[in-house]
Amino acid sequence: MEAASAAHAEHHGHMPVANASAKINREYFGMVLFIVSEIMLFASFFTAYFFIRVVQGEPWMPEGQELPVYVAMANSAILFSSSATMHWALEGLKHNNRKAFKTGLVLTLILGSTFLGVQISEYVHLGFLPKDSAQASVFFSLTGIHGAHVAVGLIVLATVTRRAFKGHYGPEKDKHWGVEIPGLYWHFVDVMWVFVFTSLYLL
Amino acid sequence: MAASLRSPGWYRAALWTAIGFVFAFALVVGIRAAADFGVVVQWDSIITVALVTMPIFFLYGIGCFDTWLYWISGRPTKPDDHSDHGAHSWKDYFKVNTDHKVIGIQYIVTTFFFFMIGGLFAMIFRAELLQPGMQFIDAQTFNGLFSAHAALMIFVFMVPVFAGIANYVLPLMLGAPDMAFPRLNALSFWFLPCAGIMFLASFLAPGGAFATGWTAYAPLSDQAPLGQTFFSMGVQFAGASSIATAINFLVTIITMRAPGMTFWRMPLLGWANFATSLLVVLATPFIAGSQFMILFDRALGMNFFDAAQGGDTVMYQHVFWFYSHPAVYIMVLPGFGIISEIISANARKPVFGYRMMAFSLLAIVVLGFAVWAHHMFVAPMQNWIRIPMMFTTMLIAVPTGVKIFSWLGTMWRGVIHLRTPMIWALGFMTMFVLGGISGVMLAVVPFDIAVSDTYFVVAHFHYVLFGGSLFTIFAGIYHWFPKMTGRMYNETLGKWHFWTTFIAFNATFAPQHLVGLEGMPRRVADYAEQFAAWNMFISISSFVLGASMLIFIYNMVYSWRSGPIAPANPWNAHTLEWQVSSPPPIFNFDDVPTVVGHPYEYGVPGARHGIFKEPEPVVAAVAGDSSTTSTDEGEPAPA
Numbered sequence: 114m115e116a117a118s119a120a121h122a123e124h125h126g127h128m129p130v131a132n133a134s135a136k137i138n139r140e141y142f143g144m145v146l147f148i149v150s151e152i153m154l155f156a157s158f159f160t161a162y163f164f165i166r167v168v169q170g171e172p173w174m175p176e177g178q179e180l181p182v183y184v185a186m187a188n189s190a191i192l193f194s195s196s197a198t199m200h201w202a203l204e205g206l207k208h209n210n211r212k213a214f215k216t217g218l219v220l221t222l223i224l225g226s227t228f229l230g231v232q233i234s235e236y237v238h239l240g241f242l243p244k245d246s247a248q249a250s251v252f253f254s255l256t257g258i259h260g261a262h263v264a265v266g267l268i269v270l271a272t273v274t275r276r277a278f279k280g281h282y283g284p285e286k287d288k289h290w291g292v293e294i295p296g297l298y299w300h301f302v303d304v305m306w307v308f309v310f311t312s313l314y315l316l
Numbered sequence: 317m318a319a320s321l322r323s324p325g326w327y328r329a330a331l332w333t334a335i336g337f338v339f340a341f342a343l344v345v346g347i348r349a350a351a352d353f354g355v356v357v358q359w360d361s362i363i364t365v366a367l368v369t370m371p372i373f374f375l376y377g378i379g380c381f382d383t384w385l386y387w388i389s390g391r392p393t394k395p396d397d398h399s400d401h402g403a404h405s406w407k408d409y410f411k412v413n414t415d416h417k418v419i420g421i422q423y424i425v426t427t428f429f430f431f432m433i434g435g436l437f438a439m440i441f442r443a444e445l446l447q448p449g450m451q452f453i454d455a456q457t458f459n460g461l462f463s464a465h466a467a468l469m470i471f472v473f474m475v476p477v478f479a480g481i482a483n484y485v486l487p488l489m490l491g492a493p494d495m496a497f498p499r500l501n502a503l504s505f506w507f508l509p510c511a512g513i514m515f516l517a518s519f520l521a522p523g524g525a526f527a528t529g530w531t532a533y534a535p536l537s538d539q540a541p542l543g544q545t546f547f548s549m550g551v552q553f554a555g556a557s558s559i560a561t562a563i564n565f566l567v568t569i570i571t572m573r574a575p576g577m578t579f580w581r582m583p584l585l586g587w588a589n590f591a592t593s594l595l596v597v598l599a600t601p602f603i604a605g606s607q608f609m610i611l612f613d614r615a616l617g618m619n620f621f622d623a624a625q626g627g628d629t630v631m632y633q634h635v636f637w638f639y640s641h642p643a644v645y646i647m648v649l650p651g652f653g654i655i656s657e658i659i660s661a662n663a664r665k666p667v668f669g670y671r672m673m674a675f676s677l678l679a680i681v682v683l684g685f686a687v688w689a690h691h692m693f694v695a696p697m698q699n700w701i702r703i704p705m706m707f708t709t710m711l712i713a714v715p716t717g718v719k720i721f722s723w724l725g726t727m728w729r730g731v732i733h734l735r736t737p738m739i740w741a742l743g744f745m746t747m748f749v750l751g752g753i754s755g756v757m758l759a760v761v762p763f764d765i766a767v768s769d770t771y772f773v774v775a776h777f778h779y780v781l782f783g784g785s786l787f788t789i790f791a792g793i794y795h796w797f798p799k800m801t802g803r804m805y806n807e808t809l810g811k812w813h814f815w816t817t818f819i820a821f822n823a824t825f826a827p828q829h830l831v832g833l834e835g836m837p838r839r840v841a842d843y844a845e846q847f848a849a850w851n852m853f854i855s856i857s858s859f860v861l862g863a864s865m866l867i868f869i870y871n872m873v874y875s876w877r878s879g880p881i882a883p884a885n886p887w888n889a890h891t892l893e894w895q896v897s898s899p900p901p902i903f904n905f906d907d908v909p910t911v912v913g914h915p916y917e918y919g920v921p922g923a924r925h926g927i928f929k930e931p932e933p934v935v936a937a938v939a940g941d942s943s944t945t946s947t948d949e950g951e952p953a954p955a
């Protein structure tokens with residue numbers, strides 16, 4: 114949607130061009146603000162985590178509801194490497210290396226989907242359900258909401274990839290926002306996982 | 317017919333809303349059948365899912381997503397022909413439109429529609445409270461009515477109506493042709509009717525409407541009948557609307573100001589919406605989080621608030637109030653901006669302490685995040701939180717006081733024109749100070765504990781939200797009515813509206829301080845005999861208050877249809893929106909004006925705010941001050 118409105122801005126017809134009172138790209142800035150509000154959404158669930166685990170002092174996790182730390186660690190490595198491939202794709206685009214651009218995007222998609230698949234299989238094999246304890250509710254909510262963000266990111270990146278193979282985007286400054294902005298969102302999803310993973314699995 | 321089912325509009329919206337229901341039904345029944353749950357057709361689950369799918373499918377049907385879906389399909393982007401800009405007949409207001417001026421009016425009219433219904437609900441339960449004992453509604457209905465009253469007033473009136481006014485005025489004021497993201501702007505608007513209708517539809521749910529107040533405290537809301545789900549889901553849609561709009565405002569304010577309009581030359585309405593939008597982006601996700609937890613508990617059997625399973629009900633209050641205290645600033649900061657515009661233009665004086673006004677807004681944003689637990693002095697939270705929260709709550713009276721003194725300083729020795737918007741602004745100042753004083757009283761822990769959950773609290777927040785926020789809304793609507801409609805409202809009716817509302821408002825809410833101090837509990841359908849006399853007085857006053865709104869509606873409808881044609885700049889104001897025709901041209905400006913000075917230099921000879929390229933669209937940027945040429949009140953001065 115960002116790229117679409119960026120493209121539309123070129124066709125203003127008889128609409129006056131808005132003055133650019135700040136140097137930042139509007140769509141990019143909009144995404145930054147959206148990410149800020151997303152961070153606050155995660156923060157509200159971390160508040161629940163904090164109150165249940167720290168303020169109430171409930172054990173983490175309850176007896177018989179252990180989390181598979183090593184599986185999650187491996188899965189985290191997969192997700193973090195997808196951030197690297199995303200960065201590689203964007204650099205490829207900026208240096209007009211379309212092969213790196215496309216390969217990077219495809220790799221990101223594969224790694225992201227693998228993460229999501231492992232996460233779903235983890236849910237199935239955990240042996241407990243969201244309703245089994247407040248801790249389980251927090252665990253499933255935080256990982257579930259994060260997973261939903263990964264899924265949204267994958268849908269957006271799939272769209273970007275499809276357009277990339279159709280020859281869209283370019284190294285020019287106004288032609289790479291359509292990749293850079295979804296990329297920023299993808300990095301946010303990865304960074305958020307650091308906090309989710311650390312607080313749920315490691316601590 | 318077939319074609320109209322394929323193109324965006326109400327037919328396609330109706331079709332897709334129905335498909336949304338069928339989809340929810342099939343999804344739930346399918347999953348339950350596949351997973352071998354006992355009961356396959358489980359209506360609570362079906363309706364919960366339908367509350368997600370139906371609005372989203374409706375939004376698709378009405379046409380909110382078409383351009384985005386076209387882009388996602390991978391086809392080359394179409395040049396935007398702006399065919400959906402502007403409104404040519406009233407029917408255009410019922411379509412998805414990306415013009416901020418159309419969206420602004422859509423917002424205002426829709427929110428006032430919900431305002432009238434919310435007010436009607438209040439009058440119904442005030443009728444029940446006319447006498448002690450139970451007369452014609454049962455306690456459950458009473459609870460549903462006051463809950464829906466609050467939900468409608470807060471989530472689909474007070475918060476979004478300011479977004480509506482700013483939507484119309486702000487891009488013009490900043491010298492921008494539109495908002496930064498016009499399609500997102502349209503989507504933000506269309507979320508609102510979804511939320512409002514969900515609140516209303518809860519009355520049809522088995523077990524009645526949500527009856528837990530607008531605060532929906534857990535675990536009560538976990539265990540309440542299905543109507544509660546309508547509330548939580550409605551809040552999600554209203555919240556999404558306000559976050560999207562806030563992002564839009566922030567990007568517009570930061571990146572789309574006219575050349576020369578530095579932050580220190582920006583009108584205070586811009587500053588006010590900048591501060592409000594910061595609050596919305598940072599705080600609104602918390603109410604989304606709190607309602608997600610309720611929804612997860614209700615729909616997925618999670619245990620966020622079940623103490624037996626390790627859940628924490630006080631946590632709900634922390635998460636909820638971390639949004640809902642800042643929400644009171646979300647509901648009043650834009651009004652502060654409106655009041656600065658009106659007082660300065662009507663007193664013909666520059667805003668006194670302009671920079672302090674901007675800084676005090678930002679101070680309120682920061683402090684607003686550090687006071688939430690003053691709503692929880694009687695909750696079983698840690699005792700040590702109380703005193704810091706009491707201190708910060710009192711501290712917040714300082715930046716608010718700065719604003720009051722700025723308005724007084726602006727009027728000091730000004731040439732005051734007592735037009736309707738100005739009278740509302742003065743009414744706001746007096747009422748808001750009273751609400752602020754009772755607010756400082758409530759910040760004091762022992763006093764708060766004594767009057768907690770009594771009518772004193774009801775009186776306090778109605779002075780802040782009705783006497784405060786709503787008065788600024790009326791002030792703003794009257795002030796920009798000529799700009800929005802191209803016609804003048806009727807001054808006499810405007811003043812009648814003010815005085816009837818002002819008197820009836822005080823008659824309704826001032827006595828509530830007294831019965832509250834005597835211990836009459838709020839949110840109860842019946843009360844002790846000793847409160848009977850005051851309650852009859854309050855109820856009758858509230859009916860007068862309700863009736864006074866009819867004067868406003870009549871004035872608006874009549875003046876919009878056949879009021880005298882408005883000049884471009886009836887108030888001789890300097891800000892940019894008054895320098896274009898009334899109503900403004902379809903793209904606001906032929907060329908974006910250049911800002912060369914401060915927006916409020918009334919009475920300063922030769923002062924200019926914006927200059928337009930030749931030929932000037934309507935009027936020369938106000939050269940010098942023409943306040944002396946203004947004629948009597950009600951007679952707009954020639955531009």
Ligand SMILES: [Cu+2]
Pocket residue numbers: 640641644687688690691
């Ligand atoms: Cu508060």
